[in-house]
Amino acid sequence: MSSIKERQQRAAARAKLEREMAARKEAAARKRKNLWIAASASAAVLVVAAGVLIAVTVLRGDDDESTTSPVAAGTTTCTWNAAPDQGQGTTVDVGMPPASASNVGKSVMTVTTNFGVVDVTLDKTKSPCAAESFTHLAGKKFFDGTKCHRMFPGMLQCGDPSAKGDGYRESDGTGGPAYRYSNEYLPTSDIPPYPAGVVALANSGADGTNGSQFFFIYEDTELSPDYTIIGKVSDAGLAVLKKATEKGHDGAFDPSPGGGHPKEDINIQTVTVAAA
Numbered sequence: 638m639s640s641i642k643e644r645q646q647r648a649a650a651r652a653k654l655e656r657e658m659a660a661r662k663e664a665a666a667r668k669r670k671n672l673w674i675a676a677s678a679s680a681a682v683l684v685v686a687a688g689v690l691i692a693v694t695v696l697r698g699d700d701d702e703s704t705t706s707p708v709a710a711g712t713t714t715c716t717w718n719a720a721p722d723q724g725q726g727t728t729v730d731v732g733m734p735p736a737s738a739s740n741v742g743k744s745v746m747t748v749t750t751n752f753g754v755v756d757v758t759l760d761k762t763k764s765p766c767a768a769e770s771f772t773h774l775a776g777k778k779f780f781d782g783t784k785c786h787r788m789f790p791g792m793l794q795c796g797d798p799s800a801k802g803d804g805y806r807e808s809d810g811t812g813g814p815a816y817r818y819s820n821e822y823l824p825t826s827d828i829p830p831y832p833a834g835v836v837a838l839a840n841s842g843a844d845g846t847n848g849s850q851f852f853f854i855y856e857d858t859e860l861s862p863d864y865t866i867i868g869k870v871s872d873a874g875l876a877v878l879k880k881a882t883e884k885g886h887d888g889a890f891d892p893s894p895g896g897g898h899p900k901e902d903i904n905i906q907t908v909t910v911a912a913a
Contacts, residue, residue, distance in 0.1 A: 715766035727812035731777040738769035755874035763822035788886035789896030791856035813848030
């Protein structure tokens with residue numbers, strides 16, 4: 638009798654646990670849906686001060702832009718939201734990428750610097766719109782002649798089209814193309830989320846604020862998983878990055894948001910993207 642009672646108690650406990658897990662799953666699904674709806678309905682203008690991972694003014698698209706059309710197999714629909722110029726000459730309009738992007742395979746982004754070549758494998762299966770954006774910008778020579786304007790321990794930030802010439806300006810870090818787009822692959826379950834060799838998009842801390850700025854991770858970095866990963870640097874490219882950053886930064890952004898300009902200029906001569 639005792640064993641029968643114990644089995645009944647275990648069965649009841651198991652049933653209770655299953656009900657609790659189902660309730661949690663349903664609540665999480667409702668929360669995700671509500672968050673998505675709230676994000677889709679947003680039409681606010683976001684202004685972020687210079688010196689964070691990316692500082693831009695972002696205009697969310699109109700509700701009618703969220704309408705999607707059927708796309709061919711192996712492609713993803715991308716939404717490019719217009720971003721107004723901040724009046725500092727830091728927004729460079731080179732048009733918008735195609736409205737659909739391949740979500741199959743990989744491509745190679747070759748970043749030629751004054752320290753050597755950094756090859757990045759772009760993963761189109763995880764971040765197809767980001768890969769399409771970089772392909773578009775590279776084809777327009779958007780990055781050619783720019784410099785990486787910010788260093789933080791383990792991280793080098795580049796991609797501002799207005800960061801050029803001798804010295805640095807207060808506007809460095811605010812530049813980008815005339816469009817913005819949403820996050821794609823976020824390393825929410827990876828530990829560490831941003832290991833050495835990863836390349837990710839810089840943003841202002843909110844979804845929908847990705848532009849042209851990106852950062853190389855040359856040492857394992859404990860950033861929060863809020864930045865879209867677009868690819869991975871080759872071993873040879875990682876060695877180039879470590880050489881380029883070995884003199885450190887000037888501390889211009891310490892204590893907040895942290896880091897500074899590279900003490901030795903890290904210039905991007907050309908960027909190209911080709912099939913892997």
